[in-house]
Amino acid sequence: AQKVTQAQTEISVVEKEDVTLDCVYETRDTTYYLFWYKQPPSGELVFLIRRNSFDEQNEISGRYSWNFQKSTSSFNFTITASQVVDSAVYFCALSEPPGANSKLTFGKGITLSVRP
Amino acid sequence: GAVVSQHPSWVICKSGTSVKIECRSLDFQATTMFWYRQFPKQSLMLMATSNEGSKATYEQGVEKDKFLINHASLTLSTLTVTSAHPEDSSFYICSARLPGADTQYFGPGTRLTVL
Numbered sequence: 001a002q003k004v005t006q007a008q009t010e011i012s013v014v015e016k017e018d019v020t021l022d023c024v025y026e027t028r029d030t031t032y033y034l035f036w037y038k039q040p041p042s043g044e045l046v047f048l049i050r051r052n053s054f055d056e057q058n059e060i061s062g063r064y065s066w067n068f069q070k071s072t073s074s075f076n077f078t079i080t081a082s083q084v085v086d087s088a089v090y091f092c093a094l095s096e097p098p099g100a101n102s103k104l105t106f107g108k109g110i111t112l113s114v115r116p
Numbered sequence: 117g118a119v120v121s122q123h124p125s126w127v128i129c130k131s132g133t134s135v136k137i138e139c140r141s142l143d144f145q146a147t148t149m150f151w152y153r154q155f156p157k158q159s160l161m162l163m164a165t166s167n168e169g170s171k172a173t174y175e176q177g178v179e180k181d182k183f184l185i186n187h188a189s190l191t192l193s194t195l196t197v198t199s200a201h202p203e204d205s206s207f208y209i210c211s212a213r214l215p216g217a218d219t220q221y222f223g224p225g226t227r228l229t230v231l
Contacts, residue, residue: 017213033218043207045160045222047118091159101148101173106159 004094006107013082016081016114021077021110023092029053033095034068034075035104040088051075082114119143120212122223129200129229137195137226139210145190146212150220151183154207165192200230 003026013019025034036048049059051068059066063083067076079086089109096102119142129135138206139149152160164172164185172185182204184196193212197204207227211220 035219037170037222042224043209043227044224045211047219048219050219075152081170095218101161101167102218103150106221108159111157 001028002032002094002096002105004105004107006091006092006110008110009108010111010113012113012115015084017114018078018080018083019082019112019114021079021090021092021112023075023107024078025073025075025092025094027094029097031097033098035093035095036066036075036077037091037093038088039091039109045091048077079112082112084114084116087112087114118212118214118219118221120210120221120223122226123211124226125224126227126229128229128231130201131201134196134198135200135228137197137208137210137228139193139212139223141212141221143214144214146182146193147190147215148213149187149193150211150213151185151193152209152211153194154209154225156207160209163195181210197228200228202230203227205230 004048005024032053034051038046056068063080089111091109092107093104095104121140123138149166151163154160162177164174166172166185166187168187168190174180187193209225211222213220
């Protein structure tokens with residue numbers, strides 16, 4: 001069975017601080033995808049990134065960066081120079097191997113509050 | 117691209133009535149759509165997987181007769197909460213997946229309040 005653990009439940013930082021959101025996953029599949037989604041107070045889930053299990057290259061997109069380490073089954077997300085607009089709930093998710101009905105397993109989410 | 121809409125964004129209804137929620141993929145055809153439920157300060161719980169032209173696949177513990185799902189076209193899936201009760205009050209979110217892809221794109225959600 002697949003499992004995603006986001007051990008941090010709430011994080012509060014002051015604007016311009018860097019913050020890392022942790023994600024640890026469990027799966028027996030060799031092929032899978034990992035995702036991060038952002039859910040602002042409006043409720044809509046915003047897709048941030050997808051990483052497949054064969055690509056361990058870290059990725060940077062503006063102030064966002066992701067560190068995928070298969071050896072520790074982790075897919076951590078770092079926001080540098082955080083801003084108030086980054087305040088949201090962030091979900092890490094793991095998908096089953098590609099297929100018509102492959103499902104997502106979500107972590108419990110991390111509530112990030114960025115204070116001015 | 118990959119925009120998903122939901123309608124209505126919120127609804128209040130009386131206990132015993134039925135409520136229909138629509139999920140549309142606006143700029144792509146989605147052979148597979150998913151319906152989730154989210155309680156306050158909790159994660160998303162998958163309710164069912166909906167494939168165009170076939171019956172939905174429900175997750176364990178989700179009542180098929182209570183939550184009717186119809187995926188009649190490649191751009192529209194509907195969730196009907198039948199005989200709604202206060203415990204059905206929740207945030208319902210749909211997602212759609214591009215054919216051959218693995219990323220789910222989510223709608224803005226529908227907040228249902230049953231009085």
